[in-house]
Amino acid sequence: MQNVFLDNTAVEIHREIQTGNIRHVVFDFDGTISLIRDGWQNVMVPMMVECLQTETDTTESQEQLEALVVEFVDRLTGKQTIYQMMQLSEEIEKRGGTPKEPLAYKDEYNRRLLPVVEERIAGLAAGTLPADPLRVPMSLEFLQSLREMEIHCYLASGTDVEFVKNEASLLGVADYFDGGIYGALREYKKFSKAMIIQKIITDFQLSRNELLIVGDGYVEIENAKTVGAIAVGVASVEDNMYNMNADKRERLIRAGADIIIFDFREGKQLLDYLFNL
Numbered sequence: 001m002q003n004v005f006l007d008n009t010a011v012e013i014h015r016e017i018q019t020g021n022i023r024h025v026v027f028d029f030d031g032t033i034s035l036i037r038d039g040w041q042n043v044m045v046p047m048m049v050e051c052l053q054t055e056t057d058t059t060e061s062q063e064q065l066e067a068l069v070v071e072f073v074d075r076l077t078g079k080q081t082i083y084q085m086m087q088l089s090e091e092i093e094k095r096g097g098t099p100k101e102p103l104a105y106k107d108e109y110n111r112r113l114l115p116v117v118e119e120r121i122a123g124l125a126a127g128t129l130p131a132d133p134l135r136v137p138m139s140l141e142f143l144q145s146l147r148e149m150e151i152h153c154y155l156a157s158g159t160d161v162e163f164v165k166n167e168a169s170l171l172g173v174a175d176y177f178d179g180g181i182y183g184a185l186r187e188y189k190k191f192s193k194a195m196i197i198q199k200i201i202t203d204f205q206l207s208r209n210e211l212l213i214v215g216d217g218y219v220e221i222e223n224a225k226t227v228g229a230i231a232v233g234v235a236s237v238e239d240n241m242y243n244m245n246a247d248k249r250e251r252l253i254r255a256g257a258d259i260i261i262f263d264f265r266e267g268k269q270l271l272d273y274l275f276n277l
Helices: 041-054 062-076 081-094 102-126 139-148 161-170 193-204 218-226 248-255 267-274
Strands: 024-027 152-160 181-184 211-215 230-234 259-261
Touching: 024 193, 041 062, 041 081, 041 102, 062 081, 081 102, 081 152, 102 161, 139 152, 139 267, 152 161, 152 193, 161 181, 193 211, 193 218, 211 218, 218 230, 218 248, 230 248, 248 259
Parallel strands: 024 152, 024 211, 152 181, 211 230, 230 259
Antiparallel strands: none
16 A cells, blocks of 8 residues: 555554554564663774774775674664674674674673763663653653553563663663563573564464554564564664664665654554554
């Protein structure tokens, strides 16, 4: 169908869906609910470029390496961070280097990102930094509406689970995920968004239009479409110097998003549509 907009809104409808049956909703975290890690690309990309320069004998320029890294980091966003580090290891090996274990690169990335994140977390914990600017606009109100409707909500993130639980709590959203909060594990094969989605479907014997997936990464949108769930893509604006995710909207559409929103400021209209209110 030709994409249309809900009346007087920027909510884009890209596919006809069967509305009114949703009972469970799975959310991504970073970029969908949380902005605590906004700008993480400004840490990851330079670190990876540095590794490629120091751990290989490549003759590629800074600009060439940057373009390479930006492409695969952007492409793998939504999966656990370890997959980006596995790709870095592959790129080092391709260039004749001997890469470290991907977990070592992930630990170094987290170490470098920590000062940025910790400053925000400390402000939240101390009450000197309000939570609202660090949430995607109106995401809290959207979660509150779902709770009032007795819809079960889950949080599934590619960020390490201990970080996700802490940050969700500081943002005041943790209690809305009555179905649980899930994230990346050191043993990365024991977690994926697809695994969480499949478990919900199996546990509750859901039909496809009873499950909604909401996220800003192509991974969770693809996961949704694999099982026939309804998919809402969040084309949120992220702050990074590489203009990454400039094509986020297009990428989400290509992944199969039924609906595109840019944040939750028109969440009431979206809920009215999804639930036939």
